[in-house]
Amino acid sequence: MNISAKHHFRAYTPAPITREQIDRAEILFGGLHWRAERVVEAVFENMGYRARALPAATRDDLMTGRELADIGQCCPTSFTTGNLANFLRAEAERIGPAAVADRYVYVTAGSCGACRFGQYHQSYELALRNMGLEAFRLFLIDQKKPDQGAAEGGGLDINMPLTIGAVWAILCTDVLQGLEYRTRPYEVQAGQTDAVVGDCVELLHEAFRKRPYRGKKWGTLAWHMSTGYFINVLREVFRRFDVIEVDRLRVKPIVKITGEFYLQTVEGDPNYNIHRWLESEGAEVYPAAIAVWLDYLIRCEVQKLEDKVGVEKGARAKLAALRGAQRLFRWSFDRMRAALGDIPFEMPDQYELRRLAAPYFHHRLSGGEGDMLVGKALWTHKKKKAHMICELSPYACMPNTMSIGAMAGVTGKYPDLLYAPIEIKGDAEVHALSRCQMILTEAKKRAIREFVEVMERTGLTPEEAKPLIDAHPRMNRATYRIPQTGIAAGMAANTLLQLAGARGTRKAA
Amino acid sequence: MSEADRAARAKLRVGIPKALNVWTTHQFWLGFFQSLGLSPRNVVFSSDTSDEQMREFGSGRGTVDCCYPVKCVSGHYGELIFGQKRKIDILFSPMIYSLASFLDGHAMDSLACPRVMAAPENIKAGFLREKDVFAENRIAHVAPLVTLAEPKLVPRQLFDALQGVVPGLGIEETARAVEEGYATLAAFNENLRARSREILEWCARERRPCVMVLARPYHMDPGIGHEIEADLQACGYPILWLQYFPTDPELLNWIFRADLAEGLIKHPFDIDDVWPSSYSANTNEILWGAKVAARVPWITCAIRLASYECGMDQPSFTPVQQIVERSGTLFFSFQELDSTKAAGSVKIRVETISYYLERNSPGIIEAKLRHMDPACPLLRRPVSADLPA
Ligand code: SF4
Numbered sequence: 096m097n098i099s100a101k102h103h104f105r106a107y108t109p110a111p112i113t114r115e116q117i118d119r120a121e122i123l124f125g126g127l128h129w130r131a132e133r134v135v136e137a138v139f140e141n142m143g144y145r146a147r148a149l150p151a152a153t154r155d156d157l158m159t160g161r162e163l164a165d166i167g168q169c170c171p172t173s174f175t176t177g178n179l180a181n182f183l184r185a186e187a188e189r190i191g192p193a194a195v196a197d198r199y200v201y202v203t204a205g206s207c208g209a210c211r212f213g214q215y216h217q218s219y220e221l222a223l224r225n226m227g228l229e230a231f232r233l234f235l236i237d238q239k240k241p242d243q244g245a246a247e248g249g250g251l252d253i254n255m256p257l258t259i260g261a262v263w264a265i266l267c268t269d270v271l272q273g274l275e276y277r278t279r280p281y282e283v284q285a286g287q288t289d290a291v292v293g294d295c296v297e298l299l300h301e302a303f304r305k306r307p308y309r310g311k312k313w314g315t316l317a318w319h320m321s322t323g324y325f326i327n328v329l330r331e332v333f334r335r336f337d338v339i340e341v342d343r344l345r346v347k348p349i350v351k352i353t354g355e356f357y358l359q360t361v362e363g364d365p366n367y368n369i370h371r372w373l374e375s376e377g378a379e380v381y382p383a384a385i386a387v388w389l390d391y392l393i394r395c396e397v398q399k400l401e402d403k404v405g406v407e408k409g410a411r412a413k414l415a416a417l418r419g420a421q422r423l424f425r426w427s428f429d430r431m432r433a434a435l436g437d438i439p440f441e442m443p444d445q446y447e448l449r450r451l452a453a454p455y456f457h458h459r460l461s462g463g464e465g466d467m468l469v470g471k472a473l474w475t476h477k478k479k480k481a482h483m484i485c486e487l488s489p490y491a492c493m494p495n496t497m498s499i500g501a502m503a504g505v506t507g508k509y510p511d512l513l514y515a516p517i518e519i520k521g522d523a524e525v526h527a528l529s530r531c532q533m534i535l536t537e538a539k540k541r542a543i544r545e546f547v548e549v550m551e552r553t554g555l556t557p558e559e560a561k562p563l564i565d566a567h568p569r570m571n572r573a574t575y576r577i578p579q580t581g582i583a584a585g586m587a588a589n590t591l592l593q594l595a596g597a598r599g600t601r602k603a604a
Numbered sequence: 605m606s607e608a609d610r611a612a613r614a615k616l617r618v619g620i621p622k623a624l625n626v627w628t629t630h631q632f633w634l635g636f637f638q639s640l641g642l643s644p645r646n647v648v649f650s651s652d653t654s655d656e657q658m659r660e661f662g663s664g665r666g667t668v669d670c671c672y673p674v675k676c677v678s679g680h681y682g683e684l685i686f687g688q689k690r691k692i693d694i695l696f697s698p699m700i701y702s703l704a705s706f707l708d709g710h711a712m713d714s715l716a717c718p719r720v721m722a723a724p725e726n727i728k729a730g731f732l733r734e735k736d737v738f739a740e741n742r743i744a745h746v747a748p749l750v751t752l753a754e755p756k757l758v759p760r761q762l763f764d765a766l767q768g769v770v771p772g773l774g775i776e777e778t779a780r781a782v783e784e785g786y787a788t789l790a791a792f793n794e795n796l797r798a799r800s801r802e803i804l805e806w807c808a809r810e811r812r813p814c815v816m817v818l819a820r821p822y823h824m825d826p827g828i829g830h831e832i833e834a835d836l837q838a839c840g841y842p843i844l845w846l847q848y849f850p851t852d853p854e855l856l857n858w859i860f861r862a863d864l865a866e867g868l869i870k871h872p873f874d875i876d877d878v879w880p881s882s883y884s885a886n887t888n889e890i891l892w893g894a895k896v897a898a899r900v901p902w903i904t905c906a907i908r909l910a911s912y913e914c915g916m917d918q919p920s921f922t923p924v925q926q927i928v929e930r931s932g933t934l935f936f937s938f939q940e941l942d943s944t945k946a947a948g949s950v951k952i953r954v955e956t957i958s959y960y961l962e963r964n965s966p967g968i969i970e971a972k973l974r975h976m977d978p979a980c981p982l983l984r985r986p987v988s989a990d991l992p993a
């Protein structure tokens with residue numbers, strides 16, 4: 096009897112890809128902010144591939160994503176699925192489906208666990224099937240494995256130099272983004288910051304494209320940790336920022352962006368361009384660095400090991416090694432931040448976030464940003480890092496709804512914490528932004544109140560402060576650092592405190 | 605343990621919300637608490653989910669718009685706090701991080717849905733927002749994070765949470781109680797699996813169809829799953845829940861013989877061929893259940909249940925449907941289930957399903973039998989497609 100199982104359904108598996116095939120193809124990727132994407136392109140190029148970030152996702156992509164995959168997806172899934180689908184569809188019309196399968200492959204992070212982030216590929220696959228593009232190759236990168244080896248066929252090798260290059264690209268562009276967001280709201284000549292940032296991203300792109308090869312494994316890791324190569328490029332970035340003149344006495348509320356990874360990271364339609372919108376409404380935006388997310392992923396692994404100490408052999412040693420790696424990671428970020436004059440915001444300590452969130456959200460609860468949403472909100476509030484927290488919560492997100500629910504306990508205990516959870520559906524902009532605006536209005540009042548208090552405390556008015564700043568022209572440059580004092584959050588208030596500190600007129604708290 | 609501790613424990617009353625993954629772990633908790641010396645009468649579960657429960661005990665406690673099964677947990681909490689004749693001392697609401705799944709070792713992970721694991725934090729907030737309802741009612745809210753897929757870690761997780769709440773608790777007895785919990789759960793599961801096997805044997809012997817339910821464990825809750833499967837059963841079709849499908853190797857090797865022989869899977873529990881992102885225990889099991897339903901000849905129909913605003917089920921809708929339908933097995937799904945049982949429309953759908961089952965089952969059984977080895981462990985003599993019905 097001939098029994099066969101061939102007629103049963105099987106999941107999509109990408110066809111193997113050889114080196115020769117990948118040389119003909121372009122690697123597509125996306126899901127980060129444009130600075131990081133541009134520099135990651137260079138990392139691929141440096142490893143001998145051709146790569147291109149997909150265009151920023153649009154509302155059209157959302158509609159396509161909804162149409163091609165199962166109903167009820169979280170909106171980041173719809174955006175990313177539609178983004179890939181629309182690109183491929185347009186290309187298929189131009190060059191035909193067979194050529195699309197031959198000339199492009201898509202690489203995405205996945206395999207990370209409980210929520211849909213670990214199942215994105217399912218939506219991509221469905222979209223590909225629905226478009227008749229099953230032959231297209233889509234590869235998942237396990238974000239916990241820096242050295243995954245070659246995909247079937249040997250053409251695409253996710254190895255240490257590629258991964259570490261991508262991580263360093265993210266760190267460098269994170270600090271650049273931090274400097275940019277601390278500068279633009281105060282620039283005297285509109286548009287100057289954007290122009291400088293554009294140049295700097297190209298500078299970084301070039302540096303990563305020419306990154307020296309230092310071996311396949313530990314050699315490359317050691318080199319990235321110790322080299323001055325990237326620091327020198329960042330110093331050049333810093334020099335370029337020096338041309339920007341700023342007026343830091345503009346009183347602006349600082350709005351900390353938190354929320355789901357994709358929504359807080361990208362800048363565009365998926366989050367209603369909220370970064371630019373907030374700036375246009377008179378706020379300074381405290382962006383969400385991708386490095387914080389990577390630091391959190393390390394913490395998640397640390398926590399799993401912590402639970403195993405005393406129960407599983409070798410757990411203690413692994414834990415010590417991982418904690419060491421985390422310290423090195425943070426040290427690398429701090430080194431880059433220092434190259435930009437320590438102006439970009441610092442990375443919060445993961446264990447402090449955990450401690451702050453503990454009464455409201457267990458640190459082992461995973462999916463999305465876990466306890467970080469609660470932790471970051473409290474950290475920002477208690478340390479006076481911002482006046483308001485804007486949490487970007489995707490429609491139909493699973494973990495995010497849980498953290499927002501837990502935030503009810505936090506806001507009950509800290510009624511003065513200005514918290515704006517904004518549900519992002521992708522096509523309900525007016526509703527979301529008007530909700531944000533209501534809380535922003537209160538944040539503006541707070542920024543003014545805080546500035547007035549600091550005026551009283553320092554005995555300085557803006558009229559008196561201006562000539563003092565002009566007497567020290569460096570203070571008018573984007574490269575001058577106004578430290579966050581913990582007394583006030585706003586840039587203008589901290590500038591007064593800085594001036595008063597220098598004059599000795601600052602009263603004790 | 606001192607006499608005083610023993611006496612105190614015997615009086616201790618624990619309330620457990622019968623919601624979410626407690627539906628497949630309640631026997632673990634019973635075994636665990638009994639081993640610690642609590643009286644079985646003092647381990648109380650909230651009742652099945654219902655509109656009345658939510659109205660009476662849970663309204664105004666929600667903190668966020670969410671899927672229906674999580675929303676309902678407020679009602680379960682409220683019932684345990686306000687609705688008991690004899691007050692409970694502990695509201696025990698485990699944050700089930702991972703589950704002891706029969707697919708363990710064959711899937712990437714065995715995690716609970718992020719909403720399942722975090723539900724206690726979320727629901728708790730609704731009882732703390734205005735005032736501390738737990739303190740006011742002198743109830744300890746104990747919500748340990750438990751990794752049931754990693755039994756070695758569980759004793760410490762439970763000891764840390766219950767120390768100071770259960771008088772005189774020690775880590776070693778906690779470890780023994782955890783073992784007892786797993787053993788009680790295993791015995792319960794085995795019993796139900798044996799019953800499922802009896803159903804299958806009967807179907808195989810009599811050439812009769814049965815129906816497989818592909819759903820999350822809490823769809824067994826009449827308030828969540830609306831007893832749709834019971835309506836089908838009333839039409840004369842035996843029901844199998846995937847969670848309690850027999851797992852004897854002989855039977856599974858028979859079901860997946862061709863897949864194994866062709867190297868498409870490594871083990872009967874391997875779902876990599878249909879669901880590579882096998883992180884979530886309940887989702888993995890649903891996918892596996894779909895594969896089983898697609899192969900077992902007497903399962904001529906699978907019904908899929910999914911709740912309102914469930915985020916986990918969404919990515920698996922198409923693969924599950926495809927797995928089942930590609931095999932010629934009937935497939936029906938009931939999605940977006942919430943508090944209302946649209947009795948009229950459910951009745952019509954059940955009648956439709958029943959009609960198709962009656963009309964198509966003999967043909968489906970025959971067609972599926974053609975793909976199977978005649979030596980079926982469910983029967984003492986070989987089966988084949990050409991045997992008279
Ligand atoms: S965190 Fe939320 S929005 Fe992001 S992938 Fe997971 S379910 Fe979707």
Ligand code: SF4
Nearest residue numbers: 671717719914915916
């Ligand atoms: S699996 Fe679905 S229904 Fe269950 S808790 Fe998660 S999101 Fe809600």
